[in-house]
Amino acid sequence: MIQQMYPQTLHPYTFELNKDMQLSAAHYVPKEEAGKCRRLHGHTYFINVTVAGDELDESGFLINFAHIKQLVHDRFDHTILNEHDVFNDEDPNKFPTTEVVARTICEMIQQHLDSLSHKPKCVGVFVRETPTSYVMYRPKLVKKG
Structure with a gap:
């Protein structure tokens, strides 16, 4: 069963959409300090994406749930994260740690949302x-007009 309790993200928007996903992927952290995590290993990641906005699209959605799944699950499930172009072994800000994975997913989704006319966030x-370790990434929000 997917973990369904998450820290709340406070925001000024009227609508909030949450999409839960589970994906299996392997990774390693290319630094000696990472200990055992320096070796290739896998996880079953539980991911929750929160999208918010004040306006809905012509279908009545902030975003279709299926589009979020395509952006994240379809790209990363059953892969080695280090092999994706959004991660690399040279820059610590691009190592596929849980923190960087969360930020990268947020940035990928926001890039797609920016292409929508109603501009959800x-x-x-x-x-x-x-089961005992997670990261919550919240981008700094720009105050509304």
């Missing part, structure tokens, strides 16, 4: 890597 991404 990705206000948070929760990534649970193990």
Whole structure:
């Protein structure tokens, strides 16, 4: 069962949409300090994406749930995260740690949302890597007009 309790993301928007996903992926952290995580290993990640906005599209959505799944699950499920172009082994800000995975998912989703006429915002991404460890990424929101 997907973990369904997440820290709340406060925002000034009228609508909030949450999409839960589960994906299996492997990764490694290319630094000696990472200990065991330096070796290739896998996780079943539980991910929650929060999108918010004041306006809906012509179908009555902030975004179709299926589009979020395509952007994240379809791209990363059953892959080695280090092999994706959004991560690399040279820049610590691009290592596929849980923190960077959460930020990267948020940025990927926001890039798609920016192409929509009603301009919803990705206000948070929760990534649970193990039953006892998770990251919550919240981008800094620009105050509305």
